[in-house]
Amino acid sequence: MASVELHNIHKAYGALPVIHDVSLAIGDGEFIALVGPSGCGKSTLLRMIAGLEEITDGDVSIGGQVVNELTPRERNIAMVFQSYALYPHMTVAQNMGFNLKLSGETKQVIEQRVNEAARMLDLTKLLDRKPAQLSGGQRQRVAMGRAVVRNPAVFLFDEPLSNLDAKLRVQMRSEIKALHQKVQTTSIYVTHDQIEAMTLADRIVVLNQGRIEQQGTPIDLYRQPANLFVAGFIGSPAMNFLDGVADGAEGSPAVRLKDGTQVRIANARKVKPGQTVKIGLRPEHLSLTGNGSALTGQTLLVEPTGAQTHVLFDLAGEQVTAVVDGEAPVRYGEQLKVTVNPDQVYVFDSGSGLAL
CATH class of the missing domain: 2.40.50.140 (Nucleic acid-binding proteins)
Incomplete structure (x- = not known):
């Protein structure tokens, strides 16, 4: 586990600024949700933390270390996307253990970690199946399992439930919450769905046009919105x-x-x-x-x-x-x-x- 700190982060594509002087401190083991309308910059911010987007100005620190120049692999983070991105020709076990294999881990270590993650996510009976034989919710659990086996310092979730139907979204919300309670890994979760943010996060950060409008616990934002934008965004x-x-x-x-x-x-x-x-x-x-x-x-x-x-x-x-x-x-x-x-x-x- 590790803390994450953003120091005066700016991001621009040419002459177009999209993130404006964002500073944020995320505690070790905390679950943070970044919310806001489409185009507000939440996914861009997450990708800069992951190392998938270059930072125009400012610093990102993970575990007290500035990681601006580190590759995504060197940052010891694991990311779960809205697309499952599973290899169709591999079994569930092979998909979950593939990154460990690339890292040179032994077959015994890979099998141990995969089995531990499978028990945690109720995937044990599915380890020999291929993605085509799984439901959408099962595939997303496999994607989460692939992240868990790496034992990362930080989990990054980029709208992981947006491709699921309403019933599955509710189920997977509960599973992500249960996963965090078990592993207590620092987690940053991007969503445009404020119900997901309210139910999952310890703290919500509301973004609008590349700036932080307000941050606080879900109940604080619900009861004491700072302005019209937050008041209209939080609550359903x-x-x-x-x-x-x-x-x-x-x-x-x-x-x-x-x-x-x-x-x-x-x-x-x-x-x-x-x-x-x-x-x-x-x-x-x-x-x-x-x-x-x-x-x-x-x-x-x-x-x-x-x-x-x-x-x-x-x-x-x-x-x-x-x-x-x-x-x-x-x-x-x-x-x-x-x-x-x-x-x-x-x-x-x-x-x-x-x-x-």
Whole structure:
């Protein structure tokens, strides 16, 4: 295991900068998720850590050693890609042990490490099969096993589950989590799926246009987003945003929406009367039975999902999603009334986008 540190990392392709002055410290044994929309630079950052992309400026350190000039093999990292990249003519055991064979390990050592990794990933019964005889989830486990047998200092995951169907993604998420708990190897995981990041990572780093917007534990980012971008990216379904103007007397602050609806906010929100703001409402915080500001609008769409129902309704000229438990007592075209607690209303400055 080893710590990983990025010091003022820049990356440009010719005159086009894609990573801007990124610094990040990842502790020994920590599981970090890099998240953000497509094109934000998360895979580029991972490839620079791996040595697959040249660093324009700055340093990458692994285990306290600057590795800018080292090859990927010399960095003692193992990478798992979204494509399995298995050799079709080799068995599972041969695929898992191939890198060890290239490194000159003895047949006995290779067999021992492959068997240990196979037990860990429930692949023992599949060792004699070839990739064509495996399911997508089994192939991804083999790719992970190939990384595990090397006993690397750092695991790098580049969207490893994006080629799997929804059910397999959930299963493989659990297996990656279990793997990390067993081996405790420093892991950096790139994904555009914030649910993967929330469930897997000790800490999430949110990237946007090559810069770090915010980093913290999953629950910190969910409860205390630093700005509009993070608030809209973390959470599923996404946070609702509504334009308004700060209103209300001292001790009872509120935001007045376009249609005049008053939404009470917590005293802790640093707003000034007349200030133009955006409020953020998480769908799961809109309640049919709770106390707080009453919000009413026409129902536009009802989506039952079993344990919950997603309801899209009009509020102050904007489409707002509410997530309610069980079956929602409302149909298309009817009025929906929900409430929101003032402590669960997020407020952002309209100009800067920063949380208030």
